[in-house]
Amino acid sequence: MTYDLLNSISQKLGQPLDKEQPLRGLTSNVMVKDGKVIVDALKTSLPNIGDLKLGGYYGFDNSIGYDGTIELTKELTAKLTSQGGLLGGLAGMLTNKQTSRLLIPLKVTGTITKPNAEIDFNALTKGATQNVKQKTGGLLENLIKKK
Numbered sequence: 001m002t003y004d005l006l007n008s009i010s011q012k013l014g015q016p017l018d019k020e021q022p023l024r025g026l027t028s029n030v031m032v033k034d035g036k037v038i039v040d041a042l043k044t045s046l047p048n049i050g051d052l053k054l055g056g057y058y059g060f061d062n063s064i065g066y067d068g069t070i071e072l073t074k075e076l077t078a079k080l081t082s083q084g085g086l087l088g089g090l091a092g093m094l095t096n097k098q099t100s101r102l103l104i105p106l107k108v109t110g111t112i113t114k115p116n117a118e119i120d121f122n123a124l125t126k127g128a129t130q131n132v133k134q135k136t137g138g139l140l141e142n143l144i145k146k147k
Contacts, residue, residue, distance in 0.1 A: 008117040010049050035060045042068075049076060050101065058112055066108035067120070077102040 028042035056066030105123035
């Protein structure tokens with residue numbers, strides 16, 4: 001399940017995941033409560049992809065629900081911002097000259113045997129909207145100061 005889940009995420013980001021993928025620096029807090037194994041702040045590093053942080057649960061009924069982020073490597077960020085499509089366009093809106101690594105929000109649902117890993121486009125577009133507001137606000141502020 002873990003490989004399929006991570007591979008699903010990496011394919012959505014346009015970066016293949018090797019079958020033998022080392023997880024570096026894997027840490028987490030784990031708690032069992034209300035028929036669920038709750039993982040708080042699972043952190044690991046995926047070479048060539050980025051740093052993954054997830055929190056959520058898997059239930060004794062095989063249900064799963066995780067939210068988190070993956071901070072892409074500099075190389076993958078550059079690759080995404082240079083390509084077209086929805087993700088490339090949003091990536092471009094989320095970055096600026098100071099941004100070297102893009103933070104992609106993730107959502108994992110489904111079951112342990114059929115996980116569904118998705119980029120959380122709602123959170124991504126909120127971040128893009130905030131970034132655009134900051135950029136345009138700065139432009140307007142500069143225009144007002146010039147007058």
